[in-house]
Amino acid sequence: MHKIQNMYKNESTAERALPLVDQAFIRLRRDVLSGNYGAGAKLKLDELQTAYGFSSSPLREALSRLAQEGLIRADERRGFRVADISPEDLADITRMRVMLDVPALRESIANGDDAWEALVVGAFHRLEKIESRLGDGPVVLDDDWTQLHSAFHASLLAACPSERMRTWSASLFDQAERYRRYSARFRKTARRKSNEHRKIMDATLRRDAKTACALLEDHILSTERNVMAVLGAATERAGRS
Numbered sequence: 001m002h003k004i005q006n007m008y009k010n011e012s013t014a015e016r017a018l019p020l021v022d023q024a025f026i027r028l029r030r031d032v033l034s035g036n037y038g039a040g041a042k043l044k045l046d047e048l049q050t051a052y053g054f055s056s057s058p059l060r061e062a063l064s065r066l067a068q069e070g071l072i073r074a075d076e077r078r079g080f081r082v083a084d085i086s087p088e089d090l091a092d093i094t095r096m097r098v099m100l101d102v103p104a105l106r107e108s109i110a111n112g113d114d115a116w117e118a119l120v121v122g123a124f125h126r127l128e129k130i131e132s133r134l135g136d137g138p139v140v141l142d143d144d145w146t147q148l149h150s151a152f153h154a155s156l157l158a159a160c161p162s163e164r165m166r167t168w169s170a171s172l173f174d175q176a177e178r179y180r181r182y183s184a185r186f187r188k189t190a191r192r193k194s195n196e197h198r199k200i201m202d203a204t205l206r207r208d209a210k211t212a213c214a215l216l217e218d219h220i221l222s223t224e225r226n227v228m229a230v231l232g233a234a235t236e237r238a239g240r241s
Helices: 004-007 020-034 045-053 054-069 087-111 114-132 143-157 165-184 194-205 209-241
Strands: 072-075 079-082
Touching: 004 054, 020 045, 020 054, 020 165, 020 209, 045 054, 045 079, 045 143, 054 072, 072 087, 072 165, 087 143, 087 165, 114 143, 114 194, 143 194, 165 209, 194 209
Parallel strands: none
Antiparallel strands: 072 079
8 A cells, every 4th residue: 555655646736636536536547457456456445545545435436436437346245346357358348349449430530620630640649659668578558658548549539429439438448458457567578559550540541441440440359369368378377376
């Protein structure tokens, strides 16, 4: 808990200006996504109050919101726990992402204007810049990369007229983020995504919906394949121990 407490000494002024519930939600969410709370970890209110300095009321509301996003599980008798990591859960998240993101991108391409194109280009540029500063070997994904990666994917779908599709897509993206962060910690080889992202962007800006959607689907499925390989290796190690 001391590690988590120290992380927030330099929190932004903008974040501190938010309502306490939103502050608690942002911090808890960040720590769940980053793996500071491992899969299946019990989230005890008294420990969370010590770690974050909030009373029980905003923490309970934040936990409820995280449960709605699928990042934690609520149990009336046992409180809250971080959602488990499993091949079955990842496969379900991936299936739903393909079902939502691919048609959302198609609609975004059909409806996007010049301002939307500029948004996509800007989001890609910021993501590419941070990736260019990463080493050549396997890396542990950090919060800055995660934020820019999420922003790029959100920009692709930003012109989709369905707010529900965009909202659900963002929630599923974040649920998949736990798996990306988990697999990055155990990856033996580097996986550069800049080329994949550039190809998706280029096809999108050409308004080539067929190619862009095919590339996005393969991009989502490649994440599943890579994480599944890590999960399989972890299962083998557990079996030998």
